[in-house]
Amino acid sequence: MREPKPAVAITHGARKRFGQHFLTDPSILGRIADAVGIVAGATVVEIGPGRGALTAPLVSRVGPSGRLIAVEVDRDLAASLRTHYAERPEVTIHGGDVLDTDIGALAGGPYLLAGNIPYNITTPILFRALERPRAERMVFLVQREVAERLAAAPASETYGALSANVQAVATIEILFKVSAGAFVPPPQVDSAVIRVTPRTDPDIEAHEEAAFRTMVQGLFSFRRKQMVRGVRDVCAVNGQGAVELLDRAGIRHTDRPEVLGPADFARLLRAWMR
Template structure:
């Protein structure tokens, strides 16, 4: 049974919380540097754990917020970093808008693999409260987020995220610099969120994208025709979803009419 100890605090990593603690100080500094932090920034760290990234952020900021669900680790962070405002809560239930009272948030974290997608969609949904995010995640997911059209990685996540943010794949992180060691490598991604009116219906856009990619090898027409009216005079529905750029998906979602308003 793997246990991780630091400064008289010992925890047994909880698989359900996706706890893998980063050990490489150089990687931690690179993550903090990538966030381009300045004193006065409103910063939120997701899952500080034993405070590796927390310490790097503290070198750059006098105060910031960290969100930690694990009670033992929350107690450690409170004792070790008294200037950090700690929220002992599931990040997915935290109101980012409430935290962004004066400035938009910069979000950082080594996020659990199991809830990567929910965290990303939370950032999308609350993008008016967030300026940027520097996140470490499973390398495969990082590649999917930053993928280009006509590649095998390009899919729902890439389209939905790139429509609302600039996505940058920054660098790979070996699985050997974590304890316990995960099964796969990680990577760090930087998101710069677009704010304000995006010029399209985000909820409808999501539905169109999910439906268009339902069966990757099928054409847009075959995937969409059950839920939307198809008008060949305005778009080439013989193409596949993986061929469309973000701009084309936005245009497609803007004129597609659902067969039932309840289906969107």
């Protein structure tokens, strides 16, 4: 399938303050759009369309019966995209920062999510994307190192707070790698395309998510310490209180945060909150 051209001319320079690196390889853009799994009538929200390189293949797959809503913080690019898609009623260009945007409300119903995520704000965008109501499926282009951290298993070198927090509510697949040369300007690191699928059986409930994230982040500040040490500090209990919490959660006192899975942390949270 021959992919349509970007909406905005290549002469629009990347702006460093927005962390802009424009993906230009049409075959990679097509693979990303395919990975979203768009069906007729679907609503797709795109984060950071930039020049519209990914927007174009997304629009071609959405078709006239669906909707494409693109959220762009760069006012000049947003204006250019609006002009380009002025006669396409299925396309909406929303000007603004995605971190200040209620994505679910913007979609107004079930939706899919896609985007080439700025490296400098990848983590906050991921957590914004995982707020409820969540997309049915998300496909993002991110820094390769971040992709590996997101997908990392407990006890691996790259597993950490980000891994546990995201895996508690979603499954992560690394679909393929993308070299720096596929971008203008090229970033200093390689990238990867990931698919994030919200779990039907998350380890935590909606009302637990904020406390879970705070607890896990705090415990990983004691990554190499035994759990008793971290629990004492994070849960504000004495040594005996930490032992009792770990016992109730079924976690060994000598374990370290880096070997625990999201379900372990969820049990600890509930033992603490009980």
